[in-house]
Amino acid sequence: MNWVKIIHLLCVMGWMTSIFAVPRALIFWKREHARLGEFGPLGDLTVRLYRFSAGLGVVALLTGLWLAAFWGFPGWVWVKLVLVLALAGHYAWTGRMVLRARRGVFSESDRFLRIFNEISVLGVIAILWVVVAKPF
Template identity: 75%
Template sequence: MDWIKIIHILCVMGWMTSIFAVPRAIIFWRREYERLGENGPLGDLTFRLYRFSAGLSVIAFLTGLWLAWDWGFPVWVLVKLAAVLALLAHYLFTGRLVRAAQRGEFPYSDRWLRVFNEVSVFGAIAILWLVVVKPF
């Protein structure tokens, strides 16, 4: 079971990196697009990071369910799962932003994207608190 935990933590770390980095990268992608008039290397890198982390999120989710099953789905795990689903919604919306950026559409301001980026930090803190404290 320790290997499942290790794989879970590793994949969560990779997914979280994308959750934190991609919205911020879109800000710089927009600047690059305005300068070049087309998608440049930063856009390609941002898309690849998002796509790669999608696989990590699936592995993290499956290993998390495996661990939860082994633990008998205690209440704190169910609350954590709800928080993870909220972060998943954030991630999927980020994917919509990436697809729009690939078409040269940047519908939100830099400030909006920064706030959107910080929302995920609060979600991650809530999940970490649930894992460490196990309040339920």
């Protein structure tokens, strides 16, 4: 079971990296696009990071469900799962912004993207609190 935990944590860390980095990268990609007038290297890097981390997120979810089943789905796991699904929704929203950016459409302001990025940090803090404190 320790190997499942290790794989889970490793994939979670990779997914979190993208959750924090892609909205920030969109800010710089937007500036690059305004300067170049086309899809540049930062856009390619952002798309690749998003795609790669999607797989990590799926593995993290599957191994997390495996661990939850092993532990008998205690109450705190359900709270964590709801928070993870909310974070997955945030990630999907990020994906929609990445797809639009590939077409050269940057609708969101830098300020919106910064705030959007910080919301994910609050979600991760909530998840960590539930995992560590196990309040339910």
